[in-house]
Amino acid sequence: MEANGGESSRILREIENLKSAKSEIERRISDLEAQLRDIDEKDETKTNSTRSCPPLSNGDSGFGHGLSPDMIYRYSRQLLLPSFGVQAQSSLLKASILVVGAGGLGSPALLYLAACGVGRLGIVDHDVVELNNLHRQIIHTEAYIGQSKVESAAAACHSINSTIQIVEHKEALRTSNALEILSKYDIVIDATDNAPSRYLISDCCVVLGKPLVSGAAIGLEGQLTVYNYNGGPCYRCLFPTPPPTTACQRCSDSGVLGIVPGIIGCHQALEAIKIASDVGEPLSRRMLLFDALTARIRIVKIRGRSSQCEVCGENATFTAKQFQEFDYEKFTQSPLSMTPLKLDLLPTEARISSKEYKERVVRGEPHALVDVRPAHHFKISSLPNSMNVPLSSLEARLPEISSALKREEEHASLYVVCRRGNDSQRAVDYLHKMGFTSAKDIIGGLESWAHDVDPNFPTY
Amino acid sequence: MQLTLEFGGGLELLCDSVKIHKVNVNPQDGEDKLNMKDLLAWVRTNLIKERPEMFMKGDSVRPGVLVLVNDCDWELSGQLDTTLEEKDVVVFISTLHGG
Numbered sequence: 323m324e325a326n327g328g329e330s331s332r333i334l335r336e337i338e339n340l341k342s343a344k345s346e347i348e349r350r351i352s353d354l355e356a357q358l359r360d361i362d363e364k365d366e367t368k369t370n371s372t373r374s375c376p377p378l379s380n381g382d383s384g385f386g387h388g389l390s391p392d393m394i395y396r397y398s399r400q401l402l403l404p405s406f407g408v409q410a411q412s413s414l415l416k417a418s419i420l421v422v423g424a425g426g427l428g429s430p431a432l433l434y435l436a437a438c439g440v441g442r443l444g445i446v447d448h449d450v451v452e453l454n455n456l457h458r459q460i461i462h463t464e465a466y467i468g469q470s471k472v473e474s475a476a477a478a479c480h481s482i483n484s485t486i487q488i489v490e491h492k493e494a495l496r497t498s499n500a501l502e503i504l505s506k507y508d509i510v511i512d513a514t515d516n517a518p519s520r521y522l523i524s525d526c527c528v529v530l531g532k533p534l535v536s537g538a539a540i541g542l543e544g545q546l547t548v549y550n551y552n553g554g555p556c557y558r559c560l561f562p563t564p565p566p567t568t569a570c571q572r573c574s575d576s577g578v579l580g581i582v583p584g585i586i587g588c589h590q591a592l593e594a595i596k597i598a599s600d601v602g603e604p605l606s607r608r609m610l611l612f613d614a615l616t617a618r619i620r621i622v623k624i625r626g627r628s629s630q631c632e633v634c635g636e637n638a639t640f641t642a643k644q645f646q647e648f649d650y651e652k653f654t655q656s657p658l659s660m661t662p663l664k665l666d667l668l669p670t671e672a673r674i675s676s677k678e679y680k681e682r683v684v685r686g687e688p689h690a691l692v693d694v695r696p697a698h699h700f701k702i703s704s705l706p707n708s709m710n711v712p713l714s715s716l717e718a719r720l721p722e723i724s725s726a727l728k729r730e731e732e733h734a735s736l737y738v739v740c741r742r743g744n745d746s747q748r749a750v751d752y753l754h755k756m757g758f759t760s761a762k763d764i765i766g767g768l769e770s771w772a773h774d775v776d777p778n779f780p781t782y
Numbered sequence: 783m784q785l786t787l788e789f790g791g792g793l794e795l796l797c798d799s800v801k802i803h804k805v806n807v808n809p810q811d812g813e814d815k816l817n818m819k820d821l822l823a824w825v826r827t828n829l830i831k832e833r834p835e836m837f838m839k840g841d842s843v844r845p846g847v848l849v850l851v852n853d854c855d856w857e858l859s860g861q862l863d864t865t866l867e868e869k870d871v872v873v874f875i876s877t878l879h880g881g
């Protein structure tokens with residue numbers, strides 16, 4: 323056993339070393355390629371001005387559209403489209419598109435944008451790849467778990483198309499860096515997952531005059547529209563007041579079928595391609611609503627630019643400086659990053675750590691354990707001998723808790739657990755008021771149980 | 783008056799997770815027309831089973847809910863004053879933020 327343990331940790335160490343060497347080499351390759359592109363660009367302008375013979379490889383093939391023979395071959399199926407053709411392809415090759423978020427929406431969007439030949443493609447994300455991302459964030463692979471999403475996405479784009487420029491922005495988008503980053507691109511794709519980012523990105527696009535392709539998906543539904551395009555509305559024209567935080571579902575809480583953001587992300591890439599190449603009718607003043615279960619896509623007509631809009635309206639004076647000083651987290655009452663909420667409702671004596679709970683179980687303390695998660699969560703995994711009473715039905719099911727306690731000895735303790743330790747506090751708070759004065763919540767919920775007590779307990 | 787009401791983006795959770803409701807709503811006594819304001823009051827009383835504050839604020843919908851009358855933003859037809867007609871389709875959809 324010991325020898326095997328030593329062997330596997332040696333292998334793990336070697337894998338780590340190789341991985342870091344690999345990413346260093348990839349970084350050097352892309353630096354060198356960027357240098358090469360700069361040199362090529364300078365050469366190209368020189369050749370154009372002197373009208374001399376273009377270089378044989380990778381240069382203009384001299385037909386007036388700027389496409390090299392390699393480009394013609396690579397993009398031939400798009401060039402053959404009468405309604406797209408060389409004109410649209412050259413526009414695409416000159417365009418720059420920024421994708422904010424390399425997650426469920428950003429993954430397919432980036433893959434298609436890289437493949438179709440967008441000249442410069444920027445990726446913003448501060449997160450790292452996790453195993454529970456892979457079902458929907460299809461640009462990432464197992465090999466990149468624990469590494470930066472931007473690096474992972476950039477490597478995937480590069481392996482599809484090494485001839486375009488890919489720019490990595492490994493940081494969260496904030497008021498302090500957004501103007502600088504967005505100003506370098508023609509079109510912005512909002513592939514983020516939270517309300518404050520959506521307001522921040524839309525406002526920044528209005529300040530800079532950039533069209534914004536905005537998509538969202540959760541559960542089995544998706545939505546898509548183009549903001550701030552050709553006199554159309556901005557995000558705030560539609561949603562001047564942020565929704566209550568309780569109405570902002572997140573994939574990590576509500577769940578999402580992987581392909582649903584994938585479908586919306588593909589549509590986002592398509593709208594960006596249309597705008598960049600000046601082809602077709604972008605989805606401005608219209609919104610696409612997608613319902614996966616009934617296989618229905620509905621395109622609805624939405625309002626135009628609102629004259630009263632505080633950011634893009636007639637009398638609006640929303641400046642770059644105001645943007646930089648705007649507090650989006652306060653405005654929407656929710657955080658820009660995904661840090662889960664950590665409630666602190668109860669006094670210390672009404673709480674117990676997962677380790678302490680484990681000790682009490684081992685000691686054989688008589689008790690009842692109530693799990694207040696929704697029933698479909700309980701089905702995924704649960705602690706032995708716990709009874710499921712979802713928070714929403716707690717009031718109606720108090721008698722069940724009473725009888726569970728009576729089945730134990732007198733003075734049996736009552737413990738409450740949930741996924742992360744927020745709902746369990748709400749439940750204990752309520753139970754105290756209803757006379758269950760001994761109720762205690764397990765701090766940090768099942769996540770802390772998995773972290774501190776049983777690493778084999780499944781988390782989600 | 784026969785109307786089709788649809789709830790989406792999570793709002794269906796407020797009405798027993800049913801997305802499409804074929805309903806019969808008539809103008810109030812003494813009125814000959816039904817407008818969106820009347821319909822919202824009717825929906826709140828007859829369809830919303832829980833957390834009405836997740837659907838309405840005051841006498842309109844809460845921020846973050848788009849209302850579409852026959853696939854058209856109600857902002858373009860007069861919001862609460864939009865007059866409804868036989869067989870109209872009204873969609874209430876909560877804006878999504880996830881990705």
Ligand SMILES: [Zn+2]
Pocket residue numbers: 555556557558559560627628631632633634635
């Ligand atoms: Zn606006």
